[in-house]
Amino acid sequence: MDSLPIDEILPELKATLGSQVNAVLVAPPGSGKTTRIPLALLDEEWLKGQRIIVLEPRRLAARTAARYMAQLLGEQVGQTVGYRVRLDTCIGSKTRIEVITEGVLTRMLQADQGLNGIGLVIFDEFHERSIHADLGLALTLETQAILREDLRLLVMSATLAAEPVAGMLRNAPLIYGKGQVFPVATHYLERRGEEGVEASIVRTVFSALTNSSGDILVFLPGAGEIRRVQAGLAASGIARYAQVAPLYGALSIAAQDAAILPSPAGERKVVLSTSIAETSLTVEGIRTVIDSGLMRVPRYSPHTGLSSLETIRVSRSAADQRRGRAGRLGPGMCYRLWTKQEDHYLEPNTTPEVLSSDLTPLVLELAAWGVASPTQLSWLDLPPELAFLQARQLLGKLAALEAGGTITKHGRQMLQTGLHPRLAHMVLMSAELGLGGIACELAAILSERDFLRGSDSDLRLRLETIHNLDDAKVNPKRMVTQDSDKAVCWRIKQESDRLKQEFGNLASCSADIVYCGLLLAFAYPDRIGQQRGGGRFLLESGRGAIVVGKQLVANADYIVAANLDGQGTESRIFLAAPIEIEQIRTHFAQQIVNETTIAWDGAAQAVRARVYERLGSLILKVSPCLKPKPAAILGALLRGIVQEGLAILPWTRAARQLRERLLFIHHWQAGWPDVTDEALLSTLDTWLGPYAYGLTSQAELTQLNLAAILENMLTWEQRQELAEYAPTHLIVPSKQHVSIDYSKPDCPMLAVRLQEMFGLQETPCVARGKVRLTLKLLSPARRPVQVTQDLASFWRTTYFEVKKDLMGRYPKHFWPDNPLDATPTNRVRLK
Structure with a gap:
């Protein structure tokens, strides 16, 4: 067995775990920690008669690590070393080391909280901070504290701020290992061009083939970009220089193995990978890395209640992990498709999934564990309160939780399916209606990428395609054309067949497709949508959504949206099916x-x-x-x-x-x-x-x-005093009743012809003499000629100027020289 850098710290690690129950190990990629440490600890006295569980973040990494350790022992997988991942188990009666994915650990803990027969749990590549890893560690720590004081926990990482983890593990010792990483020459873009990511990758691949030796590892955000780059390389004649191998989680095991195994002698290989190849997985023969600088992560929005995949910039730690893949065998080369200036603005670390993902599965797991609030457990990052409460609310709609957060019998049945709670509820409810078979097909479709993406959003078309896989007379408009899409179809069919068998040999027929909308409503009750016109829908949750273009479901009165983008004021609907109003009334009466x-x-x-x-x-x-x-x-x-x-x-x-x-x-x-x-x-x-x-x-x-x-x-008294305080009229010298205007409370006004006031010297008052009226003196034509609160002053001074003007305009009227001695009148008087 060749020596590896991790061998140097094995004595220290053995001594630590011999005297302590917890430890944190930080060692660079390629040091050998994933495969050497479990084998080195296998014969320790404290582990006698017990098994080691090794957690890996991905299925491919778990299978590869188990296979490599078995080879080191000269055995087949399933003997001393085995693995357990979703849909694939290889473990025998003598297995002592089980390499599992993180979700499998949660299932094991829910089945046996004491983890009997297990002496050590290793959390590998913990820096990736998947939500399953955080949950698994939180539950395992409680098991250790309450039921298993002898249970050992080892957290391993390549790039991790280790002190917080050590503190959470009750001040566990920190062990640092060295790695053998050769220098990697790093090249940046001088400036951003107008070409897209895929075109830039194709150009850089051919440049790397010319300027470097060995195989090339290209990091892309997702399977779609991988397929487009693969097509671009093929069109550019890559076959003359190298083989192209895609690498992502949805590929078959054979295809994944073809990507990670060494190239035949004298041949070169270009591996197009998602972030699956960042850590824990060694792709043999790599000397050059081309990094798009992008990664695709799930993002949950508590404001919309929706999850979506977002393409984001890689973090500093992720970019360094990717570059390190080029320095495993010797000096390497890394092409970063961003500028040096952009490099300075990379985030230090990727956001932990527990802070940005849908918490519905986690909340259901916690409820099954007997925890109503995440604060009852230990976390590096506490799950966000709003997302946690929304998940509880959804689980209540799915009948998985009681009002107080206690898990129901139905909720436990949902957990046992291994499906997302939405899909688990759909299958269980549909089985009671005799529609379990079609529900299993829907669950399989919704668990995979859309193989009819870009076409009509009606989910019934996807079901028809799956049903017609064996039929040569498939409608050409609904037939998938790309080999990768056909592979997805067959994977969906295999998964749906497995689910049907697991749930009791359920059957389905094409006639059941008409119930697609109803079954979707069981999974997505918050996404039942009501037509608002023009393909716009109001969802049960209160959010708006829209079907873009002329599609089959755009004119339905009611739909159920299974996949939306969660963007803007109206989410765009990608997958949906119609539902009848009577189905809603019947099955959602409660x-x-x-x-x-x-x-x-x-x-x-x-x-x-x-x-x-x-x-x-x-x-x-x-x-x-x-x-x-x-x-x-x-x-x-x-x-x-x-x-x-x-x-x-x-x-x-x-x-x-x-x-x-x-x-x-x-x-x-x-x-x-x-x-x-x-x-x-x-x-x-x-x-x-x-x-x-x-x-x-x-x-x-x-x-x-x-x-x-x-x-x-x-009051009675106020009624008696009303006329005294605020009379409605005033009897002016002409004996006429003139209304008083109280529209301005601070300035009551009397509008009266000037001639009717002849002979009156004092200004009239209201409010028992407290408030003078404002007199608006009018011409014979009732046009204002003067406003005053001092009538005596007006007669002495202003009147004579006003008189001159009025005599000219109204010559037939009497305008005396002494108005105080004149007889008031409201009529015309000749001189």
Whole structure:
């Protein structure tokens, strides 16, 4: 067995785990920690008769590590070393080292909280901070604290801020290992070009083939980019220089093995990989890395309640991991497709999944563990409260949790399926209706990438394609054309067949496809959508969504959206199916509420009493309320008056004048009612309510006698004093009754012809002589000629200037030299 850098720290690690139950190991990529450490610890005294569990973040890494360790022992996988990943297990009765994916550990803990028979759990590549790794460590730490004080935990990482992890592991010892990494020459772009990522990759691959030796590893964000680059390389004649091998999680095991195994002698290989090849997985023969600088990660938005895959810039640690792949065998070369200036702005680390992912599976796992709040466990990063609460709310809709957060029997059944809670609920509910087979097919389709992407979003087309895989007469419009898409179809078919068998040999037929929307609604009750016109839908959650273009589901009255982008005010729908309103009423009756609403209808200017049949934010039906409560009608009417303003009331001349008089007195005299807009609107129920009882509309409000209602706000004494304080009229010297204008409470006004005031020297007053009237003296044609509050001064001074003007305009009228001795009149008097 060749020596590796990790061998140097094995004695220290053995001694540490001999005396401590926890340890943290940090060692560079390529040091050998993944495969050497489990084998080195296998014969330790404290592990006698027990097994080692090694957690890997990806299935390919788990299978590869197990296979390599078995080779080192000269055995086949499944003997001393085995693996367990989703849909693939290779373990025998003598297996002592089990390499598993992180989700498998959670299943093991839920089945046996004590992890009996296991002496050591190794968390490899913990720096990737997957949500399963964080959850697995939190649960394992509690098992260690409560049930298994002897259980050893070893957290290993290539790039990790180790101190926080060591602190969480009760101040575990830190061990640092060395690696054998050769220098890697790093090349950056001088400037950003206009070409896209794929074209830049193709050009750089040919440059690297010319300027370097060995195989080339290209990092791309996803399978779509890999396929496009593969096509671009093929079109450029890459076959003359090297073989091209894609590498991503959805490929078959044979295809993945072809990518990671060494190239035959004399041949070169270009591996097009996602971030799967960053850590824990060694791709043999790599001397050059080409890094697009992009990665695709799931992002959950608590504001929309939706998850989506986002393409983001790699972090500093991820970029360094990728570059390090070129320095395993000797001096290497790394082409970074970004500029040096952009390099300075990379984030130090990738955001942990627990802070950015859908927490629904995690919350269900915690509930099964007996934990109602994540604060009851130890975490490096506590799951966000809002995302946690939204996940609990969804699980309540899926009947997985009680109101207090306790897991239900149905919730435990959902966990046992291994599916996402949404899909698990769908399959379980559908099986009760005899539709379990088609539900398994839907679950398999929704667990894979869309093989008809870019075509019609109707999920029924995907089901038809899967059903017709063995039929040579497939509709050509719905036939997948790319080999990669055909491979996805066959994987979906195999997975759906497995699920059908697991759930009790369920069957399906093409006729069941009509129930696609109903089955989707079991999984996505918050995404039942109601047509708003033009392919726009309102979802049960309250969010808007849209089907773009002329598609089959765009005109459906109701749909269920399985895949949306979660962007903007209206999410774009990528996968959906129609559902009938009666299916909603039948199968979601417990979530449907009948809500009686008695409210003011501004358009109708009336109170409307309606019964709304509501599913979340969706109004399924509106019908009149036949026996609304009179008190509720009155409340809605008064709220409508507040909404519309006091102008909606029947303000007759008498009512307006009385209100103005009251406003005037309130301004000058304490203890009188406040009849300002603000006061009246805030006390409608007191002064108006008794008179509006039984009325329902603006038209009926015209029946009200506002003047009498306002007068009833006064005490008996105030009614007697009203005329004294604020008389409606003043008898002027001409013996005429002239109305007083109280529209300005601080300045009551009397508009009167100047001639009618002859002989009066003092300015008239109101409010028992406290407030002088403002006199607006008018011409015979009732046009203002002077405004004054000092009539005596006007006669002495201003009158003579006014007289000259009036004599010229009104020569037939009498304009005396001494107005105080003249007889007042409201008629024409000749000289």
